[in-house]
Amino acid sequence: MTTSARPGLPMVVPTQDLPPRVRIYEVGARDGLQNEKTVVPTEIKAEFIHRLADAGLTTIEATSFVHPKWVPQLADAEQLFPLLEGVDAKLPVLVPNGRGLDRALALGVRSVAVFVSATESFAHANLNRTVDEALAMSEPVVARAREQKVRVRGYVSMCFGDPWEGPVPIAQVVRVCRALLDMGCEELSLGDTIGVATPGHVLALLAELNEEGVPTDRIGVHFHDTYGQALSNTLAALQHGVRTVDASAGGLGGCPYAQSATGNLATEDLVWMLDGLGIETGVDLGRLTATSAWMAGQLGRPSPSRTVRALAKATEPDQEQ
Template identity: 70%
Template sequence: MSARSVGLPSRVPAPGLPERVTIWEVGARDGLQNESGVVDVGVKLEFLDRLADAGLGVLEATSFVHPKWVPQLADAEQLLAGLRRRDGVSYPVLVPNERGLDRALAAGVEHIAIFGSATETFAKRNLNRTLDEQFAMFEPVAGRARAEGLDVRGYVSMCFGDPWEGSVDPAQVVSVGKRLLDLGCSQLSLGDTIGVATPGQVEVLLAGFTEAGVDLGRIAVHFHDTYGQALSNTLASLRCGVSTVDSSAGGLGGCPYAESATGNLATEDLVWMLDGLGVQHGVDLAALAATSAWMAGQLGRPSPSRVVRALTG
């Protein structure tokens, strides 16, 4: 029997998992911003349309980072103007500062995300701020956004390892995360930016947030698959009570801070696992895999997702 004829995995529900998981799809933003070339805005719009057709309810669409730093997303306004918005689908955008928020508000955005660092070195390299100074930059962004009725998500990078500092103290991650939540973020996404985490680390960090009084319903996880650990780390997170998982259709994206990084957790690989565990998510796997195969064709290379290759190869 071929992989294509299998279609879906056998369902064997496991105890202690969420009944339903929200998939926060980041392919159009986190995935495409790592491309060496600029993808045509028409392709991006079709990509987002196809992802919505496949049943994904959260599509992180683009970023209002200065085009000098992320030229791949310099078309943010054009993309949002051409977006065919769907009822029941949210389209968050990444916003680095007040100027980015101005652009987001002008574009009619309803959901934004700010991105901080759990380490001193990455804060300086990525934000040109110290670990403490980054919060002075985020405070007016989050405050103004909430005053305008926008939902605000917080990202924390380098939660498990930093290429310059090595292992990261979980207590430091919890401290940074709590400060972002205190600024008004409704949700916190914990990022394994260089893909070095293992399930034990994940459990320890999530326990730290629980001990600090943070409801894990407000926590999302964002794993990179550099060392092949993204799915196992995700399963560990679900067992701890997390029910929002970031992923990228077809495994789009890469990590510029580690050689041979294979990018984000592929949404199809996540969906296959969730289907096998009997966890609801609302995504049509066949439609999603076809979308990722189509996008891989647009980019001129095979999809790194094993599930995409199995179902469409």
């Protein structure tokens, strides 16, 4: 059965063997803004998060408790959180170490994420540690968070390719993922940090993770759109049964430690595809698009999201010839 399209909405053509609902893990306020050179005022960040929640997003990564020296854009985490009171969404944060966890717990945070790399080169560039040292640093953070009944996610960077090492062996990624689950992470996010994955590679990694005892319902995917593959890779993951997809409103973001990393998968582009497939997200595309257009205005540049640009053009008044 299909549903006719309306202006600003795709035609709905449900497809078999896809999840009926997808949880969007919105990363725009943290991963999307962390690489901005001009510091975004705390009040603007807070309004951004409030608007994202009003658009129906139920998981919004709010900020990072990394030392301000490394990510100055997110140095206002303590000032931001009191402004988020009343937001009807889960607000996870990134914590790099025990001190970051202390800061998060002091604010009443109930969901955190740790991060490691699947490659030695990026582990050194990002954390100045080996992969095993990064895992060892994360283990007590995860253990203490779990003791406090705080949910823990594990980000794995460079799951598909590394700018220094090239294609990343699947077994190498699986080892890191398995270690994070074993130490107590409840969910993994597989990061295509430089956007080089293709659908076959995605399916091969997911299959190998399953073979090594990592269930699909513990996996999320995090694609960057460097080569225009983010949506096709997402669809492949959905076909495998993945139900959690990371995305950034307006396509904001990159990675300050990997210059070849371009923007994240745009949340609007993802919602357009999921809406067309008849997959529930709970997100109002119109409100989300308006939020990203507003944020692009705050940043002083057009939104990278194709859907934001297309819908803005579609609603422009006709120009006289």
